[in-house]
Amino acid sequence: xxxxxxxxxxxxxxxxxxxxxxxxxxxxxxxxxxxxxxxxxxxxxxxxxxxxxxxxxxxxxxxxxxxxxxxxxxxxxxxxxxxxxxxxxxxxxxxxxxxxxxxxxxxxxxxxxxxxxxxxxxxxxxxxxxxxxxxxxxxxxxxxxxxxxxxxxxxxxxxxxxxxxxxxxxxxxxxxxxxxxxxxxxxxxxxxxxxxxxxxxxxxxxxxxxxxxxxxxxxxxxxxxxxxxxxxxxxxxxxxxxxxxxxxxxxxxxxxxxxxxxxxxxxxxxxxxxxxxxxxxxxxxxxxxxxxxxxxxxxxxxxxxxxxxxxxxxxxxxxxxxxxxxxxxxxxxxxxxxxxxxxxxxxxxxxxxxxxxxxxxxxxxxxxxxxxxxxxxxxxxxxxxxxxxxxxxxxxxxxxxxxxxxxxxxxxxxxxxxxxxxxxxxxxxxxxxxxxxxxxxxxxxxxxxxxxxxxxxxxxxxxxxxxxxxxxxxxxxxxxxxxxxxxxxxxxxxxxxxxxxxxxxxxxxxxxxxxxxxxxxxxxxxxxxxxxxxxxxxxxxxxxxxxxxxxxxxxxxxxxxxxxxxxxxxxxxxxxxxxxxxxxxxxxxxxxxxxxxxxxxxxxxxxxxxxxxxxxxxxxxxxxxxxxxxxxxxxxxxxxxxxxxxxxxxxxxxxxxxxxxxxxxxxxxxxxxxxxxxxxxxxxxxxxxxxxxxxxxxxxxxxxxxxxxxxxxxxxxxxxxxxxxxxxxxxxxxxxxxxxxxxxxxxxxxxxxxxxxxxxxxxxxxxxxxxxxxxxxxxxxxxx
Numbered sequence: 001x002x003x004x005x006x007x008x009x010x011x012x013x014x015x016x017x018x019x020x021x022x023x024x025x026x027x028x029x030x031x032x033x034x035x036x037x038x039x040x041x042x043x044x045x046x047x048x049x050x051x052x053x054x055x056x057x058x059x060x061x062x063x064x065x066x067x068x069x070x071x072x073x074x075x076x077x078x079x080x081x082x083x084x085x086x087x088x089x090x091x092x093x094x095x096x097x098x099x100x101x102x103x104x105x106x107x108x109x110x111x112x113x114x115x116x117x118x119x120x121x122x123x124x125x126x127x128x129x130x131x132x133x134x135x136x137x138x139x140x141x142x143x144x145x146x147x148x149x150x151x152x153x154x155x156x157x158x159x160x161x162x163x164x165x166x167x168x169x170x171x172x173x174x175x176x177x178x179x180x181x182x183x184x185x186x187x188x189x190x191x192x193x194x195x196x197x198x199x200x201x202x203x204x205x206x207x208x209x210x211x212x213x214x215x216x217x218x219x220x221x222x223x224x225x226x227x228x229x230x231x232x233x234x235x236x237x238x239x240x241x242x243x244x245x246x247x248x249x250x251x252x253x254x255x256x257x258x259x260x261x262x263x264x265x266x267x268x269x270x271x272x273x274x275x276x277x278x279x280x281x282x283x284x285x286x287x288x289x290x291x292x293x294x295x296x297x298x299x300x301x302x303x304x305x306x307x308x309x310x311x312x313x314x315x316x317x318x319x320x321x322x323x324x325x326x327x328x329x330x331x332x333x334x335x336x337x338x339x340x341x342x343x344x345x346x347x348x349x350x351x352x353x354x355x356x357x358x359x360x361x362x363x364x365x366x367x368x369x370x371x372x373x374x375x376x377x378x379x380x381x382x383x384x385x386x387x388x389x390x391x392x393x394x395x396x397x398x399x400x401x402x403x404x405x406x407x408x409x410x411x412x413x414x415x416x417x418x419x420x421x422x423x424x425x426x427x428x429x430x431x432x433x434x435x436x437x438x439x440x441x442x443x444x445x446x447x448x449x450x451x452x453x454x455x456x457x458x459x460x461x462x463x464x465x466x467x468x469x470x471x472x473x474x475x476x477x478x479x480x481x482x483x484x485x486x487x488x489x490x491x492x493x494x495x496x497x498x499x500x501x502x503x504x505x506x507x508x509x510x511x512x513x514x515x516x517x518x519x520x521x522x523x524x525x526x527x528x529x530x531x532x533x534x535x536x537x538x539x540x541x542x543x544x545x546x547x548x549x550x551x552x553x554x555x556x557x558x559x560x561x562x563x564x565x566x567x568x569x570x571x572x573x574x575x576x577x578x579x580x581x582x583x584x585x586x587x588x589x590x591x592x593x594x595x596x597x598x599x600x601x602x603x604x605x606x607x608x609x610x611x612x613x614x615x616x617x618x619x620x621x622x623x624x625x626x627x628x629x630x631x632x633x634x635x636x637x638x639x640x641x642x643x644x645x646x647x648x649x650x651x652x653x654x655x656x657x658x659x660x661x662x663x664x665x666x667x668x669x670x671x672x673x674x675x676x677x678x679x680x681x682x683x684x685x686x687x688x689x690x691x692x693x694x695x696x697x698x699x700x701x702x703x704x705x706x707x708x709x710x711x712x713x714x715x716x717x718x719x720x721x722x723x724x725x726x727x728x729x730x731x732x733x734x735x736x737x738x739x740x741x742x743x744x745x746x747x748x749x750x751x752x753x754x755x756x757x758x759x760x761x762x763x764x765x766x767x768x769x770x771x772x773x774x775x776x777x778x779x780x781x782x783x784x
Contacts, residue, residue: 058088058089059088059089060088060136061086061087061088061093061095061131061133061134061136061137061138062086062087062088062138063084063085063086063087063095063129063131063138063140064084064085064087065082065084065140066140068141068142068143068292069082069140069141069142069143070142070143070145071119071142071143071144071145072145072147073119073121073124073144073145073146073147074121074147074148075121075122075146075147075148075255075282076121076122077119077121078118078119078120078121079118079119080119081116081117081118081119082116082117082129082142083114083115083116083117084097084107084114084115084116084117084129084131084140085113085114086113086114086131086133086138087113088133092113092114093113093133093134094110094111094112094113094133095110095111095112095113095131095132095133096109096110096111096131096132096133097109097110097112097115097129097130097131097132098129098130098132099117099127099128099129099130100127100128100130101123101125101127101128102120103120103122103123103285104119104120104123104124104125104126104127104142104144105117105118105119105120105127105142105144106118106120107129117129117142119144119146121146122146122282122285123144123146123282123285123286124144124145124146124248124251124252124253124282124286125143125144125250125252125253125286125287125289125297126141126142126143126144126250126252126289126290126292127141127142127144128140128141129141129142141292143250143251143252143292144252145250145251145252145253145254146252146253146254146282146286147253147254147255148254148255148256148279148282149255149256149257150255150256150257150258150276150279151191151192151257151258151259152188152189152190152191152192152258152259152260153187153188153189153190153259153276154276157276157278159276159277159278159281160188160276160277160278162180162181162182162277162365163180163181163187163188163227163274163276163277164180164187164188164262164263165180165186165187165262165263165264167264170264171657173264174186174264174657175655175657175660175701175702176338176366177365177366177367177698177700178364178365178366178367178697178698178699178700178701179639179701180274181226181227181229181274181277181365181697182226182364182365182366182697182698183226183227183228183229183274183695183697184229184636184639184640184660184701185229185231185262185272185273185274185639186262186264186265186272186273187262187263187264187273187274188259188262188273188274188276189241189242189259189260189261189262189263189270189273190259190260190261190262190263191258191259191260192241192258192259192260193260194241196309197240197241197260197306197308197309198241198258199309200241200306200308200309200310200311201241201242201243201258201304201306201311202243202311203311204304204305204306204310204311204312204313204314205310205311205312206312206313207234207235207305207312207313209233209234209235210232210233210234210303210305210312210313210315211232211233211234211315211599212230212231212232212303212315212317213231213232213233213272213599213635213637213638214228214229214230214231214599214636214637214695215228215230215301215317215319215692215694216317216597216598216692216693216694217317217318217319217597217692218317218318218319218320218585218691218692219319219320219691219692219693219694220319220320220321220322220625220668220669220691220692221284221299221319221320221321221322221694222284222321222322222324222325222326222622222623222625222627222669223284223285223288223321223322223323223324223325223623224284224325224326224327224362224363225280225284225326225694225697226277226280226363226365226697226698227274227275227276227277227279227280227281228274228275228280228694228695228697229272229273229274229637229639229695230244230272230273230274230275230301230303231271231272231637231638231639232271232272232303232305232315233271233599233638234305234312236307237269237271238268238269238270238271238307239270239271239305239306239307240260240261240270240306240307240308241258241259241260241261241305241306242258242259242270242273242303242304242305242306243256243257243258243259243302243303243304243306243311243314244256244257244259244273244275244301244302244303245257245301245302245303245304245314246275246279246283246299246300246301246302247299247300247302248283248286248287248297248298248299248300249291249295249296249297249298249300250291250292250297252286252287252289252297253282253283253286253287253299255279255282255283257276257279259273271638272637272638272639275301283299283321284299284321287299287321288320288321288322288323288623289323296320297321298318298319298320298321299318299319299320299321300316300317300318300319301316301317301318301319302314302315302316303315303316320669320691321623322622322623322624322625322669323623323624323780324622324623324624324724324756324757324780325362325622325623325723325724326362326618326622326627326667326710327362327620327622327712327713327723327724327726327727328362328392328618328620328710328711328712328713329359329360329361329362329392329710329711329713330359330360330629330665330696330708330709330710331357331358331359331370331386331388331395331708331709331711332357332358332359332360332367332665332699332705332706332707332708332709333355333356333357333358333384333385333386333705333706333707334354334355334356334357334358334367334699334700334703334704334705334706335355335384335647335648335649335703335704335705335706336353336354336355336647336648336649336654336661336700336702336703336704337353337354337355337356337358337367337369337700337703338353338354338700338702338703339354339356339358339367339368339369339700340354340355340356340369340372340373340374340375340381341353341354341374341375342354342355342356342372342373342374342375342376342379342380342381342382342400343355343377343379343382343400343649344377344378344379344382344400344401345377345650346650347649347650347653347654348649348650348651348652348653349653349655352377353649353650354372354374354382355372355382355383355384355400356369356370356371356372356373356382356383356384357369357370357371357372357383357384357386357395357397357409358370358700358705360696360697360698360699364698365697365698366698366700367698367699367700370395370409370411370415371383371386371395371397371407371409371415371417372384372397372400378401379399379400379401380399380400380401381400382399382400382401383397383398383399383400383407384397384398384400384403385397385398385403385428385429385446385447385707386398386707386709387429387430387431387432387709388411388432388709388711389432389433389434389435389436389711390432390434390435390482390484390619390711390712391434391435391436391619391711391712391714391715392411392711392712392713392714393410393411393412393435393436393714394408394409394410394411394432394436394459394460395408395409395411395415396408396409396420396427396428396430396432396439397409398428398447398448402424403428403447403448404424404425404428404448405419405420405424406420406423406424406426406427406428407419407420408420408459408460411714412714418460420460420461422464423461425448426441426455426457426461427439427441427457427459428442428446428447428448429442429444429446429479430442430457430459430480431479431480431481431482431489431491432459432482433459433482433486433515434482434483434484434485434486434619435486436459437458437459438456438457438458438459438515439456439457439458439459440454440455440456440457440477440480440482440489440491441454441455441456441457441466441477441480442477442478442479442480443476443477443478443494443495444478444479444492444494444536444560446479446560452476452496453473453474453475453476453477453496454472454473454475454476454477454480454491454496455469455473456469456472456518467518468518469518469519469520470517470518470519470520471498471511471519471520471521472498472511472520474496474497474498475493475494475495475496475497475498475503476493476494476495476496476503477491477492477493477494478491478492478493478494478505478536479491479492479536479537479538479560480538481537481538481539481540481547482513482540483540483544484540484542484544484619484620484775485544485775485776486513486515487512487513487514487544488510488511488512488513488540488544488575489510489511489513489520490508490509490510490526490538490540490547490549491508491509491510491536491538492505492507492508492509492534492535492536492538493505493507493508493509493525498511498520498523499523501523505532505534506528506529506530506532506533506534506535507525507526507527507528507529507535508525508526508527508528508529508535508536508538508547508549508573508580509523509524509525509526510523510524510526510538510547510575511523511524524575524578525578526538526547526549526573526574526575526578526580527549527551527571527573527578527580528580529551533551533552533553534551534552534560535549535550535551535552535571535580536549536550536552536560537549537550537560537613537614537615537616539615539616539617539628540617541572541617541626541670541672542617542618542619542620542621542626542672542774542775542779543621543626543672543673543680543682543774543775544775545574545575545576545682546572546573546574546575546682546683547572547573547575547617548570548571548572548583548615548617548628548630548670549570549571549572549573549615550568550570550613550614550615551568551569551570551571551582552566552567552568553567553568553569553610554566554567554568554610560613560614561613562613562614562631562633562663562706563645563647564645565645566613567610567611568610568611568612568613569582569583569587569609569610569612570582570583570586570587570612570613570615570628570630571583572670572689572690573685574682574685576685577685579685579686581685581686581687581688582688583628583668583670583688583689583690584688584690585668585688585690585691585692586612586628586630586668586670586690586691586692586693587609587610587612588608588609588612588634588692588693589609591688596608596609597692598634598635599635599637600635601635601641602641603641603642603643603644604643604644604645605634605635605641605644605662608632608633608634608635608644611632611633611634611644612630612631612632612634612666613630613631613632613706614630614631614706614707614708615628615629615630616628616629616630616707616708616709616710617629617670618710618711619711619712619775620712620726620757620775620777620779621672621757621774621775621777621779621780622757623780624672624779624780625669625670625671625672625691626669626670626671626672627667627668627669627670627710628667628668628669628670628690629665629666629667629696629708629709629710630665630666630667630668630693630708631663631664631665631666631705631706631707631708632662632663632664632665632666632693633645633647633662633663633664634662634666635662636660636662636664636695639660639701640660640661640662640664640701641658641660641662642658642659642660642661642662643662644662644663646659646661646662647661647662647663647704648704654702654703655702660701660702661702661703661704663704663705663706664695664696664699664705665695665696665699665705665706665708666693666694666695666696667693667694667696667710668690668691668692668693668694669690669691670689670690670691671683671689671690671691672689672774672779673689675763675770675771675772678762678763678764678766678769678772679763679772680772680774696708712726712727713727715727715728715729716728716729716744717729717744718730718743718744718745718746719736719743719744720743720744721741721742721743721744722742722743722744723742724756724757724758725744725754725755725757725758725759725777726757726758726777727744728744728745729744730744730745730746730759731746731754731758731759731776731777732744732745732746732747732748732754732758732759733745733755733757733758734747734748748765752767753765753766753767754766754767754778755767755768755778756768756771756778756779756780757777757778757779758777758778759776759777759778760773760776760777760778761773761776763778765778766778768780
């Protein structure tokens with residue numbers, strides 16, 4: 001399956017012996033497609049079937065046509081089809097049939113000597129058509145080139161309807177929740193009806209000042225994301241119409257759309273518009289695999305603008321699409337949210353504002369409240385600084401009227417709150433064990449300080465004090481974080497001693513942890529900051545062998561923070577060598593480490609590459625990458641452009657559309673390395689394995705957002721619907737019977753091997769030999 005973008009168990013699934021054995025195949029849906037299970041009876045058929053008739057094959061199975069077949073399909077169409085014939089010694093035989101990616105196309109299961117492959121009309125790419133007969137399997141490939149075209153947003157299309165403004169004069173609609181389409185801006189434009197403008201878009205002239213503001217070139221996007229808001233800038237800084245084009249390297253998807261001004265922008269500048277959501281879904285589900293020549297099937301955006309009867313452009317940039325979805329939920333702190341009112345002071349309009357921990361579920365266009373309620377002017381209902389366990393079961397949040405007070409939230413039980421009475425000053429910014437059962441205390445000054453040395457507690461606390469732990473008891477530990485497998489912990493070594501080593505706050509360190517004996521050991525220094533500078537908020541990659549961390553550049557001897565002019569970058573270090581290095585692309589820098597690629601602007605945005613803070617890493621590899629969520633005060637194109645440190649509703653008017661704060665959450669992909677002989681070879685220490693970041697959709701535009709945790713949702717029981725095995729308590733996501741929908745299961749397909757993002761113990765458990773078992777799940781590696 002070298003050209004498949006998702007793993008398959010189909011090749012191993014055909015079984016049987018003799019002429020009439022049953023062949024069974026399961027096509028994995030973990031790359032985004034649907035799965036089908038079939039049972040075919042392999043028998044010879046037709047006149048002159050020869051020696052094999054009814055009595056077993058006498059030669060190799062052959063399937064024609066054998067060469068790669070290429071078909072061009074209009075979006076929504078299930079034609080043209082490709083007819084395949086199975087023979088042995090030139091005689092037709094009744095084979096069983098399947099495909100490895102049911103999202104691209106389908107084929108009748110048989111048994112039959114011939115079958116027609118039909119495209120789904122929703123996804124392009126390379127699909128393997130697999131025939132099985134008498135214990136033998138043969139694969140043939142089809143390249144589906146999906147194509148589409150449109151003129152204006154379609155309000156009758158449910159996917160696009162949420163991207164079209166319904167009130168042409170109401171800026172409140174533009175600022176509600178995550179904004180129109182969850183990404184801000186004015187939404188989709190209407191049809192272009194002027195023939196002269198259409199002609200201009202189709203024959204543009206070069207315009208050197210026309211550039212993209214967002215997204216960034218070379219970004220890696222996951223599947224399943226809300227469509228991005230494309231933003232551009234040029235000397236004229238206005239347009240009457242635009243043309244967007246999306247095309248993959250292989251031609252597996254191509255689309256062209258022309259759009260006039262959005263309906264709520266009768267005047268003003270037309271400088272941004274989202275990709276239509278249905279188009280984005282088709283494009284990203286089609287990209288991410290391999291081209292027929294074996295290279296990455298990337299996605300290129302082209303943009304042409306028209307003013308009057310003259311067109312300008314096109315400009316273009318190319319993205320990589322990770323062949324996997326970022327499942328789970330993001331939990332983050334929002335200061336200035338409109339979802340609750342609970343502040344102990346008022347905004348510039350003398351009204352209460354809100355502070356709470358919010359969540360963003362996959363596909364949502366706005367957030368929901370997790371911790372925090374409406375309250376009086378005491379601030380007692382405010383819930384802000386927080387930590388979340390990697391399995392998405394526990395959350396700790398501080399009380400806004402007294403940061404020493406904390407509550408635990410049961411994310412598996414309706415976010416039920418328990419005030420941790422009698423433990424004031426103990427759990428703020430604690431490090432939670434992956435399943436939320438233990439908490440390691442924090443001693444960094446982050447608005448509240450607790451005990452003078454590290455202490456380990458059962459969580460929620462079951463007694464009057466900490467539990468006995470060895471190897472760390474004399475140390476002062478700041479901003480601790482456990483690895484996803486629970487075998488390591490990293491922290492700012494603030495003071496005290498561990499063995500013969502003494503901390504002074506300039507070292508980022510790691511210890512091994514044995515949960516059975518509650519013992520810490522094997523101290524390793526991951527980074528040493530010069531000039532008294534600080535490193536904190538370490539978060540482990542899902543490979544458990546490296547961390548991303550917050551490197552404070554300005555306000556180095558102050559508390560770690562994201563305000564008051566603080567500057568920081570996101571760095572990484574590996575446990576094996578302790579080689580610390582910046583994640584250049586994530587921070588907005590070219591490979592030379594000095595040249596920003598981020599757009600610059602007024603209001604102190606001359607260089608936003610040092611405005612990145614508080615990283616956390618998704619605990620699961622998705623689509624072959626690790627994913628880092630971080631706080632940034634960078635420009636968000638032309639949507640968020642005010643002074644970077646302005647995010648306090650008490651000092652600026654956040655009801656004005658032009659005053660959308662820059663304090664937002666961003667996400668970047670990081671390479672995990674390559675799989676060689678079932679073993680993951682990590683990135684070279686000191687290199688930059690990161691990629692340019694993307695804006696996290698569905699955040700409230702008016703609020704200052706920070707400290708995001710993208711973690712797994714509480715696991716699903718057998719029989720519940722799923723997309724990938726890492727959503728399921730027993731680790732498998734498989735079809736519910738022949739042709740059934742995907743549901744959680746406790747066994748792998750046919751009881752043999754695991755598909756992508758399904759449960760594993762060792763790499764040999766994975767069906768695809770190019771995958772490795774990482775943190776308990778079969779994970780892709782992407783050639784870069």
